[in-house]
Amino acid sequence: MLSTQQKAQTQMDDSLQKFIRKHTPAIEERLNTLLETETSSLTLRDAMAYSVNAGGKRIRPLLVLATLHDLDVSSEDAITVACAVELIHTYSLIHDDLPSMDDDDFRRGKPTNHTIYGEAVAILAGDALQTLAFGCLTKLSSTPAEVVLQIIHLLAEASGLRGMVGGQVLDLEGETKQLSLLELETVHINKTGALLSFCIEAGALIAGADAVKTDKLKTFAHNIGLAFQIRDDILDVTSTTEELGKTVGSDETSDKSTYPSLLGLADAEKRLKSHQQLAKSALSILEKEESLLGLFADYIVERKS
């Protein structure tokens, strides 16, 4: 028989699963609608669609929607913002997998974009997905134009020189030298954290959340961003290739600095739990018995892939 705590845990997981099952098809439909456009270049559109449909978990778009849900606001524009961030994420994966970067032939158990379409088209598919991300944000219908510009600004900050792409270059540089914990954290705050934070902040912007709530949500976002990366590093050590859908142990083989390599596995786990706790504490501002964002924090920390 389940204990009360286990029952609560099961119930919470059910709520998140229900939310994910409800919204994922709509996100994927909208992503494909954004790609169903007249174009002379069908090869490029195919290459873009291939990676968009390569089976991601859609964590980022779901985080946008969960933020609005937790703020008790609904907006028909939320799904477009959710798709914009997924398009940025997808372009970054295509470029990360290229031979001159991580040189990965498989991602989520499927051949990577360049192994199917060749390097040139893969680079261009990534380029055009980034363009589409910014382009689709200009078509929001119920958000004031000034707020839309703030969202576009946030997305550019989160994904460019001062965010994701900057973090990717730091990560590449980190492959050839031992990083300090602070340097490792800087890599991940930029490479992974900035885009995850965007999801929460953009959700708060669309919802018109006040400054105090927005600030707490930023704290939440910062901590789940770091938790996400620590969990990734731990999975690379403890998981199997089958579970993960990509080659495991690659960090170890390349002597790359990771949380487990710098802290040891046990302390990396502790740090992970600490970020989970800080993230969930920040959510008390929502005054909700059950917060979807809180469930997401648990999911990020406990996920197997």
Place this chain on the structure above:
Amino acid sequence: MLSTQQKAQTQMDDSLQKFIRKHTPAIEERLNTLLETETSSLTLRDAMAYSVNAGGKRIRPLLVLATLHDLDVSSEDAITVACAVELIHTYSLIHDDLPSMDDDDFRRGKPTNHTIYGEAVAILAGDALQTLAFGCLTKLSSTPAEVVLQIIHLLAEASGLRGMVGGQVLDLEGETKQLSLLELETVHINKTGALLSFCIEAGALIAGADAVKTDKLKTFAHNIGLAFQIRDDILDVTSTTEELGKTVGSDETSDKSTYPSLLGLADAEKRLKSHQQLAKSALSILEKEESLLGLFADYIVERKS
């Protein structure tokens, strides 16, 4: 002694030269200001700045400013829009030069980005320049937010799947098969024309030009876009490596479809003149004795590199 016509020609060239000399330093200063931002990734910022400062002619930003000049409107936002399009152009050059695309070691007489920074950083520098282009447009100060969103939308259309990047994929596909004249035109309308058209249309938008003027300016833009590419193809046949600052005759060597290869050099020249004429006729709507855009059309058709 100069004939009257030659004198007029010299005078016109002087006006354009004066305009270019006046505005180019301001464009370059603003481009560098956009890059002078705090970042943890100095390597990435250096790589971005390297290509931004690699000596382009700044035709696209100058076209934005010339459009406003010809419409007798001044706006402090024009230079930011001008820089956004130059950032997109610069990112596209970095990616075009990559080993998996044109594999060029030199551009404008200087080593290409990837020969200095390596392929991975070059790809990421291109990525972050694209992000910066969209990001900087969110900071226009004197243009209504709705119009800014229209400009961002236009830039995304001109540079993504349905514009520049789409054209680049068609161009790559054209390398392995003989194209018809119509197919060749489709390649160039997308690859080069769309971004040049953006410059004129964005200028018209900022200036608040009416529908009739905007329509004529679009005709102008369409024709100088094609003229630009035909001139490029002709220069590849007739110019020297020194004049062009890049390897010439590369189209011929690769059996690539070009205007001279499909039409012969003489008919390609005729077609070039015809687009020049159509472009300049469209400018009669401006009712100006001397139009900078008209001078630009002449420059594009007569340039030596």
